[in-house]
Amino acid sequence: MxxxxxxxxxxxxxxxxxxxxxxxxxxxxxxxxxxxxxxxxxxxxxxxxxxxxxxxxxxxxxxxxxxxxxxxxLPVSSEDMREIYDILTELESLAAQRAAEAGYSEQDLKVLERSIAQMDQAIETENLEAWAEADELFHQELVRLGRNHRIEAIVAMMSDQVRRARATTLFIRPLPVQSNEDHRAVLRAIQEGKANEARERHRQHRLQAKEVLCGILEKHRLNSL
Amino acid sequence: MxxxxxxxxxxxxxxxxxxxxxxxxxxxxxxxxxxxxxxxxxxxxxxxxxxxxxxxxxxxxxxxxxxxxxxxxLPVSSEDMREIYDILTELESLAAQRAAEAGYSEQDLKVLERSIAQMDQAIETENLEAWAEADELFHQELVRLGRNHRIEAIVAMMSDQVRRARATTLFIRPLPVQSNEDHRAVLRAIQEGKANEARERHRQHRLQAKEVLCGILEKHRLNSL
DNA sequence: GCATTCTTTAACGTATACGCAAATAAATGC
DNA sequence: GCATTTATTTGCGTATACGTTAAAGAATGC
The missing domain is CATH 1.10.10.10 (Winged helix-like DNA-binding domain superfamily/Winged helix DNA-binding domain)
Known part of the structure; x- marks a missing residue:
């Protein structure tokens, strides 16, 4: 219990x-x-x-x-989305950097690996909800590994704010294949202790996600989700 | 009124x-x-x-x-201080970048200029309180120019959390001469629209401030401010 | 009819009341 | 005396009460 x-x-x-x-x-x-x-x-x-x-x-x-x-x-506009993704980009990238600097063992990184595997499987079976759940887990675990409680709290708060919007775009956006390659690259950089690479790789990952999602919102005039 | x-x-x-x-x-x-x-x-x-x-x-x-x-x-430890400065570093650096990208006029940047002048003067007269106030103004205005309300809110919140600790270290730390050179460099980069330089310059500025302040806290065993 | 004033309603902001449970003090047993 | 149990206190969590005031509706004047 x-x-x-x-x-x-x-x-x-x-x-x-x-x-x-x-x-x-x-x-x-x-x-x-x-x-x-x-x-x-x-x-x-x-x-x-x-x-x-x-x-x-x-x-x-x-x-x-x-x-x-x-x-x-409170509704979420594409402008809100940009604000939030900008924050997530910066703080998660730092977390990725810190995780790489921390020298975690394979055991420590098991959750990350597992979430990536789940995303792979979800993409194969085109199970978008399962993919979203695993993606959330990946990002949450990444931030946890960054060992900054305040960043964890802020990221959780921002994630809550965009959750509805994410759920909506989930069925409009293309299958997130590229996304998982990014995740793997970030994980590899962390495993190899390449802090700067982990940081920049994750950064690019988030910047791209921002453009994809905000692009969808703006294209479909979804300005109050 | x-x-x-x-x-x-x-x-x-x-x-x-x-x-x-x-x-x-x-x-x-x-x-x-x-x-x-x-x-x-x-x-x-x-x-x-x-x-x-x-x-x-x-x-x-x-x-x-x-x-x-x-x-x-809640007391603030040097560990807390590191967490907070890491967040300030990332979010303010983004704000600096965005400010540079925005193509602000000299008029728009007047507050930044003025705060730098105030800091110069405060350093000359060794008026630390005045310097701290102007420094706070500079950072606040920089973030405002970044045009992200959520970052403004988060930075304000983090600043509140470290305000007591800052006030304490203010009279222990060396005169912040280097600091103002950094501010000038950031401003210049913003004026010239050099987004990446503004970002990186401010980043280095904050990273250095973190080490100075946390160094003082740890050296003096000030772990509960 | 339309604007204006008056009346009424209702939702909030805040004070108050009260029960519960944790902490402290008192009492009891040994 | 010390441990253990029993009272007592006290601070919080939550319900309730109530005045205030903004908004809606009714009435009035033109």
Whole structure:
């Protein structure tokens, strides 16, 4: 049994998790307004923990609290996407560099290897959801290996903000074949301790991903996801 | 009269500002605990807005809420300092690059110029507080010119976290003469539209600042500022 | 009809109330 | 005296209450 399920978590914590889930899944649609009292009723608790949760999610850039109008689920534009991908590019590249400098063993890099294998398989079977999940895992693990807690937090926050948009573009974009070659190259650089190569390779990988995704958004006029 | 003072701001907002001020100024010392009810009394309001403010400041990495122990003002270690400076290095360097790419006019870059002049003067008169203020202005303006709201927010947050530590090292570190040469070089690169040079120059500037400051912290065993 | 003022509603911001559980103090057993 | 159990306190988490005020609706004047 997991720590989470064994421990009784507070209403505020439940509200944060549940609202976050509803937002990133699109259950609470981008651009929609929701009164605190509505959300409280939905979650089966009073306004107090809902407000506290909303404040936290506001800090994470997922929603906005506006007096009398309720909380507004923030939509993501292609401009937002560019901002976010720029940040991810810089911080993840540094993580890749640091990971390469750390001299990790093959054992330490097992999760990275596994996620790449999963992506390979997902591409073969054209299972896009599985690919997205493995891709997320790769990037998350890469950042973890960079050993900077604040970067982990920031990247997680930015990833949450673009999750809906990513899910949408997933079925429009071409099969991410190039992407996995990049992942392999980054991993190889880390294995060989080539910090600068790991950094630059990942950098290029992210820059390209940005152009692909933002290109799709702009082409399809998807400016509020 | 300023907008802020004319507009009646909510208790929560007042609590955020006041608590933030007290934390970054050291009035609420690093590592100390404070009960919600105490803070509420100090600020002349009930626990509700204090709790809301504390949640927001917790998201900003300035404090930690622990049941029964009150809010704990988070101390900053040299390890934290390294994490933060690594982030500032990456994000500000990107901002410098973007600023150079934007093709700003001399007029647009006036604030940068002025802050550099202020730093020059501060160094001549050995007025360290004035130098720190101008330095803060330079970096803030640089990031603003990078035109990425999320980077602005993240940099502001990280700056808040290290503000106390910076203030401490300010009177220990050598006069930041090299620093201002760097600033000039970055500005020149931006003026000339040399994006890569602006980026790399600022990068080196920040990396060096990190080593200077962290070196001081480690040498003096200042591991909880 | 349209604009304007007044009324009403309702959502939020904040204070207050209260139960629970953790920490401390007191009491009991040995 | 020391360990262990039992009271007591206290701080938080959450529900609730309530005043304020912005927005919507009704009424009035022209």
């Amino acid at each position: 997991k720590d989470q399920s064994s421990k009784t978590l507070s209403s505020t914590q439940r509200a944060v998790r549940e609202l976050r889930r509803m937002i990133v899944s699109g259950e609470l649609a981008a651009g929609t307004d929701h009164l605190e009292s509505e959300l409280a009723q939905t979650l089966g608790m009073s306004r107090t923990p809902v407000r506290e949760a909303a404040l936290m999610l506001e800090s994470r850039g997922l929603l906005e609290m506006r007096p009398r109008k309720g909380v507004r689920i | 300023k907008d802020q003072s004319s507009k009646t701001l909510s208790s929560t907002q007042r609590a955020v500002r006041e608590l933030r001020r007290m934390i970054v100024s050291g009035e609420l010392a690093a590592g100390t605990d404070h009960l919600e009810s105490e803070l509420a009394q100090t600020l002349g309001m009930s626990r509700t807005p204090v709790r809301e403010a504390a949640l927001m400041l917790e998201s900003r990495g300035l404090l930690e809420m622990r049941p029964r122990k009150g809010v704990r003002i």
